Amino acid sequence: ELWKRSGHYEAYLENMFFSNVDEREFSLKPMNCPAACLIYATHAHSYRELPVRLADFGRLHRYERSGVVQGLTRVRTFAQDDAHIYCTPGQIGSEVASLFDFIFRVYDTFGFERPVIYFSTKPEKAIGEDSLWQNAEAQLEKCLKDRGVDYTLNPSEGAFYGPKIDFVVHDAIGREWQLGTIQLDFNLPNRFDLTYVAEDGTEQRPVMIHRAILGSIERFFGVMLEHFAGDLPLWLAPEQARVLPVSDKFLDAARAVKARLTEVGLRAEVDERSEKLGAKIRDGELAKIPILLVVGAREAESKAASVRVRHRGNLGTKTLDELVATMTTTVRKRALNPWPEA
Known part of the structure; x- marks a missing residue:
């Protein structure tokens, strides 16, 4: 029922693992976001508390076709440095700007030059009304323009619940790897009936930002090791x-x-x-x-x-x-x- 409520059952079914137990259908967790919504909904929130930021490194399971599974870079079970941010519409710009700073600082630390940035819009298989998507896409594109970064439009490649900004790095031999992501979501707060009390005393919907810096921890380890060709910097080397x-x-x-x-x-x-x-x-x-x-x-x-x-x-x-x-x-x-x- 959780995955039907979140829309995963509708839009992400082919990527999930299922099991029937006592005549009930269960799924292994493919994403952390529904759990974050349940945590947010455990009590009432005021605008003074926002943004609320919830991190989750829980293990995920996604079905990948056997032909694309490869080493650490493409696996069927992995951990993700996931976080979900619940904020007011007016906080979107500052939160996304902070995430840009975070991502660039981390990538610089590991010696990855400025990543290639892609802006992905509504996919063919998506949930939610067109008006929500149009608003989310406009807000996220404004963040990109305010930042002044170069980016490439990636039409119809967004997450099924919202548009996204993806960060692609190049390893030491020039191969591209998608790592970080910032995704803007107006749909899941609606589906889980999430609210906060605004300054005027009315109940309003928060905006949900999904973000990962490294992405899959396993993939990042693989990319990082190949990027350094095993020559880890002093601070990271197991034996310094x-x-x-x-x-x-x-x-x-x-x-x-x-x-x-x-x-x-x-x-x-x-x-x-x-x-x-x-x-x-x-x-x-x-x-x-x-x-x-x-x-x-x-x-x-x-x-x-x-x-x-x-x-x-x-x-x-x-x-x-x-x-x-x-x-x-x-x-x-x-x-x-x-x-x-x-």
């Missing part, structure tokens, strides 16, 4: 530094370097194998560790390490204080360059 003692007699000194790094929250390991230094360096490079720290007699004596940065080679000897300062600053700023001073 590997300490390489020149021989076993410098193990204690290497462990001391690791201890200093880990005590300030950095992720470091020691290669304690009885291998030649060249083999340890090669293995660290193959594992795509951003920073390799070599500890020999001179470094052990001066409480320092020789720094090797991936793709850039030896940067010379740095004291532990210099190591900590540079690495923690790089992580804090989420810089893409693992050793910005070089």
